[in-house]
Amino acid sequence: MSEKQLSVEERNKRTLKKLLIWAVAMFGFAFLMVPFYNVICDITGLNGKTSSTAATEVPEQVVADRTVTVEFITQKGDGISGEFTSETKRVKVHPGEITLVHFYASNPTSKDMITQSIPSVTPGEAARYLHKTQCFCFDQQTLAAGERKDMPMIFYLDPEIPRHINQFTLSYTIFDVTERVAGKNNSVAVN
Amino acid sequence: MSTAAATHDDHHDHHHAPTGLKRWLFSTNHKDIGTLYLWFSFAMFLAGGFMAMVIRAELLEPGMQFVDPEFFNQMTTVHGLIMVFGAVMPATVGLANWMIPLMIGAPDMALPRMNNWSFWILPFAFTILIGSVLMSAFGDGNPSAPNFGWTFYAPLSTKYGPDSTDLFILSVHMMGISSIMGAINVVVTVFNMRAPGMTLMKMPLFVWTWLITAFLLIAVIPVLAGAVTMMLTDRHFGTSFFDAAGGGDPVLFQHVFWFFGHPEVYIMILPSFGIVSAIIPAFARKPLFGYASMVYATASIALLSFVVWAHHMFTVGMPLAGTLFFMYMTMLISVPTGVKVFNWVATMWRGSMSFELPMKWAIAFVVLFTCGGLSGLMLAITPVDFQYHDTYFVVAHFHYVLVTGAIFSIFAAAYYWLPKWSGVMPNKTLGELHFWNSLISANLLFFPMHFVGLAGMPRRYADYALQFADYNFWISIGGFWFGLSQLLFLAVAVLCAMKKGEKAAAKPWDGAEGLEWEVPSPAPFHTYDTPPVVK
Numbered sequence: 001m002s003e004k005q006l007s008v009e010e011r012n013k014r015t016l017k018k019l020l021i022w023a024v025a026m027f028g029f030a031f032l033m034v035p036f037y038n039v040i041c042d043i044t045g046l047n048g049k050t051s052s053t054a055a056t057e058v059p060e061q062v063v064a065d066r067t068v069t070v071e072f073i074t075q076k077g078d079g080i081s082g083e084f085t086s087e088t089k090r091v092k093v094h095p096g097e098i099t100l101v102h103f104y105a106s107n108p109t110s111k112d113m114i115t116q117s118i119p120s121v122t123p124g125e126a127a128r129y130l131h132k133t134q135c136f137c138f139d140q141q142t143l144a145a146g147e148r149k150d151m152p153m154i155f156y157l158d159p160e161i162p163r164h165i166n167q168f169t170l171s172y173t174i175f176d177v178t179e180r181v182a183g184k185n186n187s188v189a190v191n
Numbered sequence: 192m193s194t195a196a197a198t199h200d201d202h203h204d205h206h207h208a209p210t211g212l213k214r215w216l217f218s219t220n221h222k223d224i225g226t227l228y229l230w231f232s233f234a235m236f237l238a239g240g241f242m243a244m245v246i247r248a249e250l251l252e253p254g255m256q257f258v259d260p261e262f263f264n265q266m267t268t269v270h271g272l273i274m275v276f277g278a279v280m281p282a283t284v285g286l287a288n289w290m291i292p293l294m295i296g297a298p299d300m301a302l303p304r305m306n307n308w309s310f311w312i313l314p315f316a317f318t319i320l321i322g323s324v325l326m327s328a329f330g331d332g333n334p335s336a337p338n339f340g341w342t343f344y345a346p347l348s349t350k351y352g353p354d355s356t357d358l359f360i361l362s363v364h365m366m367g368i369s370s371i372m373g374a375i376n377v378v379v380t381v382f383n384m385r386a387p388g389m390t391l392m393k394m395p396l397f398v399w400t401w402l403i404t405a406f407l408l409i410a411v412i413p414v415l416a417g418a419v420t421m422m423l424t425d426r427h428f429g430t431s432f433f434d435a436a437g438g439g440d441p442v443l444f445q446h447v448f449w450f451f452g453h454p455e456v457y458i459m460i461l462p463s464f465g466i467v468s469a470i471i472p473a474f475a476r477k478p479l480f481g482y483a484s485m486v487y488a489t490a491s492i493a494l495l496s497f498v499v500w501a502h503h504m505f506t507v508g509m510p511l512a513g514t515l516f517f518m519y520m521t522m523l524i525s526v527p528t529g530v531k532v533f534n535w536v537a538t539m540w541r542g543s544m545s546f547e548l549p550m551k552w553a554i555a556f557v558v559l560f561t562c563g564g565l566s567g568l569m570l571a572i573t574p575v576d577f578q579y580h581d582t583y584f585v586v587a588h589f590h591y592v593l594v595t596g597a598i599f600s601i602f603a604a605a606y607y608w609l610p611k612w613s614g615v616m617p618n619k620t621l622g623e624l625h626f627w628n629s630l631i632s633a634n635l636l637f638f639p640m641h642f643v644g645l646a647g648m649p650r651r652y653a654d655y656a657l658q659f660a661d662y663n664f665w666i667s668i669g670g671f672w673f674g675l676s677q678l679l680f681l682a683v684a685v686l687c688a689m690k691k692g693e694k695a696a697a698k699p700w701d702g703a704e705g706l707e708w709e710v711p712s713p714a715p716f717h718t719y720d721t722p723p724v725v726k
Contacts, residue, residue: 008383011382012301015301015379015383019375019378019409023371023413026414027416027417029413029414029417030447033446033450034432037440037443041440044510046509077436116437124510180437
């Protein structure tokens with residue numbers, strides 16, 4: 001039946017249905033933006049997140065005529081009362097050179113604690129040239145009561161790192177995720 | 192005509208028009224629902240305005256005087272939310288309800304019962320939102336009302352949000368459902384209910400701009416609903432969309448929010464373009480210059496609005512290519528907007544102009560909206576945006592486009608169509624006083640904000656450095672003046688509602704065009720039961 005032969009009520013119903021489907025689809029699109037954003041970030045380093053898996057390839061060469069300064073900063077998220085710091089605050093490295101940096105975290109409380117550290121690189125475009133072969137941020141780290149833990153991180157810079165990046169900052173924020181791991185809801189912070 | 196038939200008709204009419212409270216509660220009549228929307232939005236305008244008065248009272252002098260900073264934050268937040276979702280959007284929906292069926296020769300909106308529902312959700316949504324403010328005001332700030340700014344960025348609204356954030360989430364969901372249903376109704380009406388001969392390119396521009404607005408609403412309000420749903424699950428159900436500790440990203444919130452937020456600002460301004468495009472030709476006594484280009488310009492603005500959202504967040508750090516893309520796309524919007532301003536001015540050019548109240552508001556709109564558009568162009572330039580970001584310059588910009596833009600045009604529409612709605616002319620003396628006081632006070636209120644913004648005064652703080660004291664004093668004086676001036680409009684509207692005033696002819700403005708002027712004033716309860724023929 002063509003559109004013209006339908007009564008106005010019928011046509012209204014049809015248009016209504018189409019528009020409702022569109023509205024529901026756009027609601028779904030909002031959630032689709034989440035994986036889409038993550039993919040874009042992986043490709044472009046938009047949000048400064050470094051890869052969450054260990055690099056397995058060995059750099060082909062060391063670019064000895066270039067040095068890049070890498071700075072390390074550490075921040076403590078909610079629930080962390082102990083120490084979280086890096087042994088080195090800044091290193092000068094040649095792209096391709098494998099470097100080890102020690103981070104330390106402590107748990108002065110009397111309860112075991114599960115922590116997760118989240119990396120972030122500024123400027124974000126440097127993130128995808130930072131390859132870590134080992135990092136405490138790949139997994140959740142358990143800090144026993146009273147423990148001070150040495151958490152090594154081994155990285156190298158991609159020899160392809162663009163010439164204009166000669167300095168960047170790698171930040172780690174450590175969070176207490178004990179409750180989250182235990183399956184409890186992250187309760188709303190009480191002001 | 193036989194007497195029996197006439198009596199039967201009378202009876203028929205009477206049967207379908209309940210009186211008293213029931214008339215409004217159960218109404219499926221587009222004119223009644225339009226009236227409800229308009230009164231509701233004006234009430235919200237006064238409520239949001241009252242919160243602005245609290246803000247300006249606190250900022251009258253440096254230091255803390257009236258409210259504590261925590262309550263100040265709640266005021267800026269809820270002021271913004273009420274003005275956007277409670278005042279401007281329902282006002283334009285009210286105008287659409289009243290005018291679109293009249294303009295296209297339809298007997299009513301296509302889905303009258305849904306129309307009733309979409310209005311009656313709103314009072315409940317805003318009772319919830321304003322309820323959280325009342326609890327805070329009378330509970331000494333405990334529990335706090337939403338306090339994270341109308342943009343409710345995570346993690347302020349997730350991890351650090353007060354308990355009332357859940358009330359906020361519920362009320363935003365309800366407002367969203369109302370807007371989506373209102374928009375669907377407009378699209379269905381315009382697509383299926385036009386009078387014979389009313390082709391798309393013969394529709395009045397107000398109908399066109401509203402049709403495009405409705406499509407924007409259906410596209411982005413669900414995204415807003417998605418954003419608040421993610422907030423809700425982050426707060427209570429253990430997800431981590433915006434929580435870095437669980438692998439999420441707070442910046443993602445800003446992307447999702449502004450993907451809704453930028454089309455949202457066009458949702459608020461496009462109907463205004465339609466209003467002004469109806470009024471200027473009427474009082475310049477010339478057809479609108481460049482009708483087709485107006486339609487295409489509106490559509491281009493709507494399409495571009497989907498690819499500019501990140502200009503609200505240049506400072507989060509983006510690759511150079513990203514900032515360039517969003518900067519150029521944003522600046523591109525000034526081309527279709529420029530086409531519109533050019534067309535309005537060209538319509539006035541060598542017209543036989545007269546300056547009745549609607550025309551005064553419309554001309555003020557053209558000048559002051561352009562002023563707000565120019566500061567928008569400045570903000571679009573990425574490197575300078577780093578300096579202007581989150582300063583009073585931004586506050587000045589969006590109040591020029593929303594107050595002297597959207598709200599001025601809504602007043603223009605009210606003065607233009609009040610004779611049709613009420614059957615009496617709006618009181619001229621009060622109207623003139625309302626216009627001139629609003630015009631001068633709005634500029635005293637918003638123009639100096641450019642200066643303090645450029646000098647570095649940040650927005651959303653309850654206090655400021657001493658160097659900004661003089662400007663802020665005068666901004667506050669402008670604020671109180673503007674706020675009080677709006678009570679004059681309350682008087683105008685009440686007088687019209689009480690039918691006190693000069694009786695209006697079916698077409699009270701001699702240059703006006705369109706089907707809405709073919710029906711008597713006030714417009715009868717039922718119009719165009721038999722569709723008119725459009726040549």
